[in-house]
């Protein structure tokens with residue numbers, strides 16, 4: 001059995017962060033202590049607010065306080081009093097705009113067992129299993145969609161896995177964002193092998209993709225590098241981005257083997273030659289542009305989210321032309337995950353609540369969008385989405401609630 005995260009709570013209390021803008025009142029110290037163990041309390045200020053039952057549901061998805069009912073009461077009373085449902089507060093997220101349209105979606109949802117793990121990046125592996133990582137809990141998780149059974153595998157402490165990919169032989173690979181490794185899980189034995197970085201400056205493997213030859217390519221955001229791991233030999237090679245502070249983030253492999261990388265720290269895309277690891281910059285037009293992720297359509301066109309400016313972008317490598325469209329929920333909507341699915345471009349608006357799933361039809365240049373369902377809550381954040389093996393569904397997730405979802409067009 002896994003150790004529940006509540007077990008670490010007494011350790012966190014003395015380390016409680018200093019005041020982060022929570023209003024005065026009974027319970028403030030308790031909330032600061034309990035709620036700053038995993039993230040800053042500014043997420044509470046940014047929320048749209050809930051009634052007491054809503055705060056109970058939302059916080060239960062992060063931390064189990066039932067062992068200390070008095071503390072739980074104090075925390076929920078404070079949250080419901082100072083951050084009620086509705087109204088306006090400074091710093092609060094803006095509303096997600098629903099764009100109506102012809103399509104209806106089906107959502108199938110599983111909730112990751114360990115609360116507060118920051119479950120993310122679901123991907124389909126061999127046998128139709130869905131894998132995710134619990135970044136803050138050093139967890140690699142698996143769903144059997146047929147039976148609904150969910151299993152959690154322990155990764156080395158401090159690995160802080162950021163993302164997960166399955167290789168064709170059935171092994172599951174994760175990016176050890178916290179301990180500067182790439183990791184491989186054998187799902188049968190549960191054994192984990194770690195592949196350390198050959199350079200101490202390479203600290204944070206982030207997002208990965210296999211190419212057609214089985215080479216695993218990955219980004220290192222804060223190290224400003226691209227990595228290449230050969231699973232046959234375990235050899236890791238690294239190349240530095242030519243753009244200072246570019247923060248390589250999302251990565252995808254084009255049909256010709258070229259790697260395309262999103263810059264989360266500068267207005268650019270990066271193009272990596274797989275043979276030489278030479279990296280070329282594709283500058284994007286507007287200051288303030290940052291790109292979390294990208295994907296590539298059947299014609300080789302690059303679709304990317306302009307997270308910084310709240311737009312959807314298109315780059316045609318053949319013509320060099322960049323085109324952008326304002327995202328429906330506006331400049332602060334922070335588009336984040338993106339995938340080409342069923343001939344259209346899908347992404348989410350993570351800066352607004354609810355977190356919105358958006359579909360863009362390239363032929364007619366029209367949008368349709370849906371709130372990502374989370375019961376009576378309106379939480380986020382979808383950070384990476386991928387298409388299922390049979391191309392019939394989109395795999396998405398929600399970090400605050402631990403939800404992993406399979407989306408189909410009905």
Ligand code: HEC
Nearest residue numbers: 034035037038043044047059062063116118379380399400
């Ligand atoms: C064990 C870890 C953990 C603890 C402790 C924790 N949270 Fe969270 N919380 C999360 C995760 C994971 C997310 C998603 C963050 C992300 O993706 O960046 C989150 C997000 C949130 C959000 C944003 C939801 C949204 O709109 O997307 C709010 C509000 C929040 N937490 C409130 C609280 C409160 C209140 C407490 C204290 C009772 C608390 N959290 C304690 C893990 C935790």
